[in-house]
Amino acid sequence: MSEASKSLNFIEHIVEEDLTNGFSKEKLRFRFPPEPNGYLHIGHASSICLNFGLGLRYDAPVNLRFDDTNPAKEEQEFVDAIKKDVQWLGYRWNTERYASDYFQQLYDWAVLLIEKGKAYIESQSSEEMAFQKGTPIVPGTDSPFRNRSIEENLELFEAMKNGEYEEGTLVLRAKINMGSPNMLMRDPIMYRVLHRAHHRTNTDWCIYPMYDWTHGESDYIEQVSHSLCTLEFAMHRELYDWFLDQVYDEKSIRPKQREFARRNLSHTVVSKRKLLRLVQEGVVNGWDDPRMPTISGLRRRGYTPESIRNFADTIGIAKRDNLIDVSLLEFHAREHLNKVAPRVMGVLDPLKVVITNYPEGGEEWLEAENNPEDESAGSRKLPFSREIYIERGDFKEEANRKFFRLKLGGEVRLKNAYIIKAESCSKDGEGNITEIQCTYDLKSKSGSGTEESLRKVKGTLHWVCVKHALEAEIRIYDRLFLDESPDTHKDKDFMEFINPNALKVIKGYLEPSLKNAQIEDRVQFQRLGYFCVDPDSTPGKLVFNKTVGLRDTWTKIQQNN
RNA sequence: UGGCCUAUGGUGUAAUUGGCAACACAGCUGGUUUUGGUCCAGUCGUUCUAGGUUCGAGUCCUAGUAGGCCAACCA
Numbered sequence: 001m002s003e004a005s006k007s008l009n010f011i012e013h014i015v016e017e018d019l020t021n022g023f024s025k026e027k028l029r030f031r032f033p034p035e036p037n038g039y040l041h042i043g044h045a046s047s048i049c050l051n052f053g054l055g056l057r058y059d060a061p062v063n064l065r066f067d068d069t070n071p072a073k074e075e076q077e078f079v080d081a082i083k084k085d086v087q088w089l090g091y092r093w094n095t096e097r098y099a100s101d102y103f104q105q106l107y108d109w110a111v112l113l114i115e116k117g118k119a120y121i122e123s124q125s126s127e128e129m130a131f132q133k134g135t136p137i138v139p140g141t142d143s144p145f146r147n148r149s150i151e152e153n154l155e156l157f158e159a160m161k162n163g164e165y166e167e168g169t170l171v172l173r174a175k176i177n178m179g180s181p182n183m184l185m186r187d188p189i190m191y192r193v194l195h196r197a198h199h200r201t202n203t204d205w206c207i208y209p210m211y212d213w214t215h216g217e218s219d220y221i222e223q224v225s226h227s228l229c230t231l232e233f234a235m236h237r238e239l240y241d242w243f244l245d246q247v248y249d250e251k252s253i254r255p256k257q258r259e260f261a262r263r264n265l266s267h268t269v270v271s272k273r274k275l276l277r278l279v280q281e282g283v284v285n286g287w288d289d290p291r292m293p294t295i296s297g298l299r300r301r302g303y304t305p306e307s308i309r310n311f312a313d314t315i316g317i318a319k320r321d322n323l324i325d326v327s328l329l330e331f332h333a334r335e336h337l338n339k340v341a342p343r344v345m346g347v348l349d350p351l352k353v354v355i356t357n358y359p360e361g362g363e364e365w366l367e368a369e370n371n372p373e374d375e376s377a378g379s380r381k382l383p384f385s386r387e388i389y390i391e392r393g394d395f396k397e398e399a400n401r402k403f404f405r406l407k408l409g410g411e412v413r414l415k416n417a418y419i420i421k422a423e424s425c426s427k428d429g430e431g432n433i434t435e436i437q438c439t440y441d442l443k444s445k446s447g448s449g450t451e452e453s454l455r456k457v458k459g460t461l462h463w464v465c466v467k468h469a470l471e472a473e474i475r476i477y478d479r480l481f482l483d484e485s486p487d488t489h490k491d492k493d494f495m496e497f498i499n500p501n502a503l504k505v506i507k508g509y510l511e512p513s514l515k516n517a518q519i520e521d522r523v524q525f526q527r528l529g530y531f532c533v534d535p536d537s538t539p540g541k542l543v544f545n546k547t548v549g550l551r552d553t554w555t556k557i558q559q560n561n
Numbered sequence: 562u563g564g565c566c567u568a569u570g571g572u573g574u575a576a577u578u579g580g581c582a583a584c585a586c587a588g589c590u591g592g593u594u595u596u597g598g599u600c601c602a603g604u605c606g607u608u609c610u611a612g613g614u615u616c617g618a619g620u621c622c623u624a625g626u627a628g629g630c631c632a633a634c635c636a
Contacts, residue, residue: 007574007575007576007577007584008575009574009575013578033636034636035635035636037635037636067636069635069636070635070636072635073635073636122634126633126634129634130632130633133632134632135562135563135632136562136563136564136631136632137562137563137564137632138562138563138632139563140632167634168634170634171634180564181563181564181565181631182564182565182631183564183631183632184631186632189633189634191634192634193634194634208634210634210635210636211635211636212636214636215636231566231567231629231630232629232630232631232636233636234565234566234630234631235564235565235566235630235631236631237565238565259566261566261567261629263573266572272636273635314573314574314584314585314586315573315574315585316573316574316575317574318567318573318574319566319567320566320567320568320628320629321567321568321628321629322572322573322574323572323573324572324573324586325571325572325573325586325587327572327586327587328572328573328585328586328587331585331586331587332586334598334599338598338599339599343596343598369595372594372595372596372598372599373599373600404597405597413595414595415595415596416595417595419595446595447595453595456595457595459595459597460594460595460596460597461596462596524596524598526596526598527596527597527598528596529598550596550597550598550599551597551598551599552597552598553597553598554597555597556597557597
């Protein structure tokens, strides 16, 4: 649609430029390369939308490749969760790959490097190596093992592979330049010994390749044309290219690494390591807790894939540091949910209203529109009777003209029902209002077309019939952190900024049409916000998560006064 | 005693590659409305600094300033 007129981000410009310089469109190929050591978060969503979006734009294949070179941290559970999340976002990968599929090829190439004198076996401890590595401003010094004979290197490497060495004893290092200003070029480690079972290769290997050695070569094996990663890998590019040089064949596509800035969301953390801490320390109830900025958390919270994709599209891709206000994410949730979420009524802080001139024991079912934004959504029936609940905040004994709600002597429209007038109210010993007595205008029934029904009354309230009300658990969420950027304070741990009130559980009273709501159903509780049925729901007890509130100008007016 | 990257409204991203700085969010005004929602109209506000090249600079050059990243047998 408007795709053609949309401006390009800098990555798309690079692709376009490659195309104009003669790179064949058919050779375009991308990949999304998660490490299966945690759940995907909103930052990954940006990367997913970028890579798969490129695939869609150029009709090019996109692989899902798990970067599974560290069996100490990686698990099948995460592989499954990642696949589910990518699919849920609406993308289809060309093929499912694993870096571990390439272990043999990587090993063979490593042998080749040793034979060319480009790699050697290191016998020192990691402490000794770290010391010789220097610092960003002090050059490193050569390892005493740097000039081992090729024969000895070959022999030791094979022994490493055969499990003859303990973890931490030997590593294979690329022989590059200990004096390089780029620390990554100071003879980086290619292989380490790890006597661990891998989630796919089990105990086939006791040596595992490092990221830098694996990633570029995997891109090369898959003939990925553009390998996109985040900015912290910018320094790795020189090494990426160096490793590629060792195996590159002119007739093949040479992958090109380019880096973009990771997206930071306000009032949360977007880092697998930090999210893992929240899970492990019990701050949240798991990776998919609705307070989490994970894809699974957002899904459970009630976000739609469309809203996340639109969000990613709006924030774009660039290279500068950023802190995206969470209100932009919330905007996209509302924007989509407004179109698709059926309207229902629910009262979360009930105050009983008795309609004194309504017949005792009487009851009627009223017609209610399901979604004013979508005619095809149809309508439903709502029970109405003498006793109803309204929201406690919708009544005041006395109020000024700006209060478009119910006050003593005032009139208000009950959504889809009648106009009522507050006559009196009852209180308990402490002065709390316990009940309101109202009268209703029989002829004002919504949709009846009578003169009375067309009267303009300032204010329409949502309500629920007491007799038919469904009790449900409602989980209300607030931002997980009180600080907009909790993990950027040099002297403070991000955990210090946790919002202790990020979850509030209350009881709500809902209209009976919700009785058979299914898990992940999304609705709008009119005048309140969007809510989603939580997986904790059982046939006898519904649990709703508040996704996001409606825009609330009334609260704003009150705050400004 | 270094290297790499970045700098455009409050936030995020654009600018036909050197040609009138725009889009979205947020904010503020008003209108419509049986959701104080939606929708509609309007409004606020931007090129880090100093030089230079040019008829013309957000874009190119130089210097500065600020921020981020780099010393895991993590990715």
